[in-house]
Amino acid sequence: MTTEVVTFGCRLNAYESEVIREKALSAGLTNAAIFNTCAVTAEAERQARQAIRKYRRENPDAKIIVTGCSAQISPETYSKMPEVDQILGNREKMEEKYFLPLPDHERVIVNDIMFIKETAEHLIAGFDGKARGFIQVQNGCNHRCTFCTIPYGRGNSRSVPLWVIVDQTRLLLEKGFKEKPAKVKTFFRKGIAGAWKDEMPEDLVKQICTDHAE
Incomplete structure (x- = not known):
């Protein structure tokens, strides 16, 4: 089994x-x-x-x-x-x-997860039995909202290294996970803008979208 x-x-x-x-x-x-x-x-x-x-x-x-x-x-x-x-x-x-x-x-x-300062740099080949794929861009949260448990389960906010995000996106697209490039860009923006402030990797995001545009 x-x-x-x-x-x-x-x-x-x-x-x-x-x-x-x-x-x-x-x-x-x-x-x-x-x-x-x-x-x-x-x-x-x-x-x-x-x-x-x-x-x-x-x-x-x-x-x-x-x-x-x-x-x-x-x-x-x-x-x-x-x-x-x-x-x-x-x-x-x-x-x-x-x-x-x-x-x-x-x-x-x-x-104790509060001492974790980095994300694990894992690349996955796909999602078993699923047509859509997800990309991790950030983990944890620095806020302490009254009824939210996320910081205690995930730790403080930390970003995935840029090269991991890019490589994972390309790998999933090459494996046939056809998320629209515009949605990928939105996902990047929502995921890392808070942690990386204004340092958006627009050139690399555009390159991914261009490489795999339908």
């Missing part, structure tokens, strides 16, 4: 789930399910717990790993669930070593 990645929440989670899938495959993880959770609403967290319990009933011998924002913010919630074998934080889920089938892994590996 191969490893299944179950995604809850935002497009960034969808992107990271593809990274997780590739890392788990490279690590040789089999007969497992990785739940990439969301913490934006209580309902999203409830659905994740429900899905975990259902998966365990249907797959009693599989390994269950829980990660994502809910696991980062409330690891104790999942550590109390007998269905869960391992809990990984949002930083740890992006590292292959935590998916290696080693017997000496700690059950809960969730570190």
Whole structure:
């Protein structure tokens, strides 16, 4: 049995789930399910717990790993669930070593995400079973809005290096993910304007659009 990645929440989670899938495959993880959770609403967290319990009933011998924002913010919630074998934080889920089938892994590996100053530089080949692709341009948030959990699950704001954004965009377009160039440009602007202030890489964005214009 191969490893299944179950995604809850935002497009960034969808992107990271593809990274997780590739890392788990490279690590040789089999007969497992990785739940990439969301913490934006209580309902999203409830659905994740429900899905975990259902998966365990249907797959009693599989390994269950829980990660994502809910696991980062409330690891104790999942550590109390007998269905869960391992809990990984949002930083740890992006590292292959935590998916290696080693017997000496700690059950809960969730570190303080507020000290993270950079984004992981991963390139993915595509999105399993999906026609649309997403590109990570930024992670985290510096604001502390009253009812928002994002900073506590994602850490402070940090941008993806420009060359990674460009290479990932080109790779997905070459793989057949035909997002319109204008939308790509808008996505770039919304994603990095806040973190990079006024330093917009218009020339490189235009080059991507020109190279792959229909």
